[in-house]
Amino acid sequence: MNVDIRVHDLVIGSAGRFPDRPAVHGAGTSLTYRELDDRANALAHRLIAMGVGKGDRVVVWSPKSPSAVAAMQAVLRVGAAYVPADTSSPAGRVAMMTRDCAAKAVCATGDQLTAVTAELGDGVGYLDLAQPVEAAEPVRTEVGADDLAYILYTSGSTGVPKGVCLSHRNALAFVDWVVEELGAGPADRFANHAALTFDLSVLDLYAAFSVGASVHLIPAELAYSPTQLVDFVHQQGITVWYSVPSALLLMMRQGGLLESPAPEALRAVIFAGEPFAIAGVRKLAEWTNARLLNLYGPTETNVCTWHEVVPADLDRDRPVPIGTACSGDKCWVDTADGTAGQPGDEGELVVDGPTVMLGYWGHEPQRGPYRTGDIVRILPDGSFDYAGRRDHMVKVRGHRIELGEVEAALTAHQDIADAAVVVVGTGMAARLTAVLVAGSRKPGVLSVRQHCAQRLPTYMIPDDIRFVAELPKTSNGKVDRTGLSAGA
Amino acid sequence: MKAGLAQDAVVTVVTEFVREKFLAGDPDGELQEDTNLLQLGILDSLNTAVLMTFIRDDLDVVIPLEMISAGNFKTVRSIASMICSSAVPSGV
Numbered sequence: 002m003n004v005d006i007r008v009h010d011l012v013i014g015s016a017g018r019f020p021d022r023p024a025v026h027g028a029g030t031s032l033t034y035r036e037l038d039d040r041a042n043a044l045a046h047r048l049i050a051m052g053v054g055k056g057d058r059v060v061v062w063s064p065k066s067p068s069a070v071a072a073m074q075a076v077l078r079v080g081a082a083y084v085p086a087d088t089s090s091p092a093g094r095v096a097m098m099t100r101d102c103a104a105k106a107v108c109a110t111g112d113q114l115t116a117v118t119a120e121l122g123d124g125v126g127y128l129d130l131a132q133p134v135e136a137a138e139p140v141r142t143e144v145g146a147d148d149l150a151y152i153l154y155t156s157g158s159t160g161v162p163k164g165v166c167l168s169h170r171n172a173l174a175f176v177d178w179v180v181e182e183l184g185a186g187p188a189d190r191f192a193n194h195a196a197l198t199f200d201l202s203v204l205d206l207y208a209a210f211s212v213g214a215s216v217h218l219i220p221a222e223l224a225y226s227p228t229q230l231v232d233f234v235h236q237q238g239i240t241v242w243y244s245v246p247s248a249l250l251l252m253m254r255q256g257g258l259l260e261s262p263a264p265e266a267l268r269a270v271i272f273a274g275e276p277f278a279i280a281g282v283r284k285l286a287e288w289t290n291a292r293l294l295n296l297y298g299p300t301e302t303n304v305c306t307w308h309e310v311v312p313a314d315l316d317r318d319r320p321v322p323i324g325t326a327c328s329g330d331k332c333w334v335d336t337a338d339g340t341a342g343q344p345g346d347e348g349e350l351v352v353d354g355p356t357v358m359l360g361y362w363g364h365e366p367q368r369g370p371y372r373t374g375d376i377v378r379i380l381p382d383g384s385f386d387y388a389g390r391r392d393h394m395v396k397v398r399g400h401r402i403e404l405g406e407v408e409a410a411l412t413a414h415q416d417i418a419d420a421a422v423v424v425v426g427t428g429m430a431a432r433l434t435a436v437l438v439a440g441s442r443k444p445g446v447l448s449v450r451q452h453c454a455q456r457l458p459t460y461m462i463p464d465d466i467r468f469v470a471e472l473p474k475t476s477n478g479k480v481d482r483t484g485l486s487a488g489a
Numbered sequence: 490m491k492a493g494l495a496q497d498a499v500v501t502v503v504t505e506f507v508r509e510k511f512l513a514g515d516p517d518g519e520l521q522e523d524t525n526l527l528q529l530g531i532l533d534s535l536n537t538a539v540l541m542t543f544i545r546d547d548l549d550v551v552i553p554l555e556m557i558s559a560g561n562f563k564t565v566r567s568i569a570s571m572i573c574s575s576a577v578p579s580g581v
Binding site: 064088089091220224225226227228229232233236247255398429430431432446447448450451453454457459461462465466 | 513517534537538553558
């Protein structure tokens with residue numbers, strides 16, 4: 002990594018070298034590098050005029066669009082950090098995040114801008130992403146490699162979301178690794194399937210920007226529309242696809258992906274976020290000659306291990322390994338007796354290196370290695386196989402959810418006496434199921450959803466809601482999640 | 490179900506589908522034509538996929554890529570409009 006490069010220098014550099022190449026496409030518009038650069042500068046001046054400067058935070062709450070991407074660049078250019086908010090989050094939750102990280106400004110537009118303004122009032126600045134921009138002088142504020150670049154809020158087990166703080170060094174250690182591993186170049190066309198709040202989008206945006214390639218945004222509603230998603234891959238001439246396995250399974254099973262030949266241009270299919278059932282990987286490998294890469298890492302470390310699918314993997318009866326360390330990190334296993342694991346051992350995966358987060362916002366800084374909470378098994382060649390979680394964090398179609406946070410939201414309802422949330426099914430069919438004990442009167446299912454929708458992003462709202470007289474307990478008095486999950 | 494899709498009929502079909510598939514039959518009759526399906530998480534990623542497959546396979550309508558937007562998925566009414574304006578009369 003060039004020690005003087007920061008995340009916002011990627012667009013600045015490519016705008017110098019490839020001003021007329023496409024940079025970002027989506028929401029019916031497209032910006033070249035020059036246009037993205039100009040827009041980022043113009044928005045940066047607006048932020049400066051609101052008093053945003055080095056060391057501040059700015060929330061970006063918007064459906065995916067080139068304008069939202071330009072706003073993220075603008076925030077970095079003034080030396081501040083951007084905080085993407087989930088488009089499906091209620092305004093109240095966005096306001097809570099804004100207050101939690103003491104953001105100076107919120108970038109939004111339309112109904113969302115109105116709603117968040119109503120929640121937050123005059124305490125912060127507002128930047129309307131739909132406003133036309135005027136020409137402006139370049140802005141580039143000097144920041145350090147270990148300064149905050151962005152905060153990604155994730156589900157928190159106690160009912161409050163946690164802000165994972167990532168530095169310029171954190172982001173670039175991963176981006177530099179992936180650009181080199183892919184041999185990415187200006188002719189590449191990256192698909193952006195994940196939400197901007199999800200660290201998968203760091204690859205799509207910044208691998209593209211670092212080499213002058215283009216990134217093609219997939220709006221949330223398109224992300225799970227099977228036929229249309231397959232059309233998108235063909236129409237946009239995607240060369241590098243990166244998504245959770247669920248999206249690939251959906252395209253294969255319901256979108257007809259495998260029924261037409263793989264696009265010639267497609268050269269890498271990358272997946273992460275949850276285990277990919279091996280049958281799906283086999284079908285993909287038969288369909289395309291593109292490289293198939295499995296990436297692994299929690300938001301706190303971004304991608305810290307990787308594995309490239311080789312023919313021998315297809316004979317396995319379980320998901321492909323998560324592989325070996327990357328992005329300059331070191332990864333090892335802490336076994337139950339506290340010693341470093343050897344092949345055959347199982348234990349918690351621990352990560353140290355340049356991608357390990359600065360810490361959670363408002364908490365003590367992260368010092369030293371990060372314990373992932375993921376249990377892995379060490380294979381004979383020293384690489385890792387994912388085995389499960391130590392706690393109640395689950396993944397539903399790649400979204401990380403702390404069951405405790407959903408339960409806390411449910412029990413805040415005046416007519417819910419007790420709640421347990423479990424995941425039923427796996428992969429694309431996984432459903433978040435809430436088992437509830439009613440209070441003095443039984444609330445309607447939509448009213449429970451309405452209640453959750455005021456507190457949680459939609460991916461955390463239970464898919465199924467059912468009522469029981471009492472929650473089953475284990476012999477030690479805890480809620481019997483295993484029994485609930487099997488019986489739901 | 491291609492040519493001349495009547496908006497009212499489509500609203501009825503979509504309402505029934507959402508009730509049966511996503512709301513366990515909606516026993517309390519809470520779903521309205523203008524209930525915000527996105528905000529309530531009724532159309533999450535999984536259910537969007539199920540709905541799109543239903544529209545394609547059962548209603549025989551393919552929604553063009555350009556029509557996929559949050560506004561069109563917001564309510565039963567907007568989904569019905571999206572279906573009706575995507576349905577080209579057959580035999581053209």
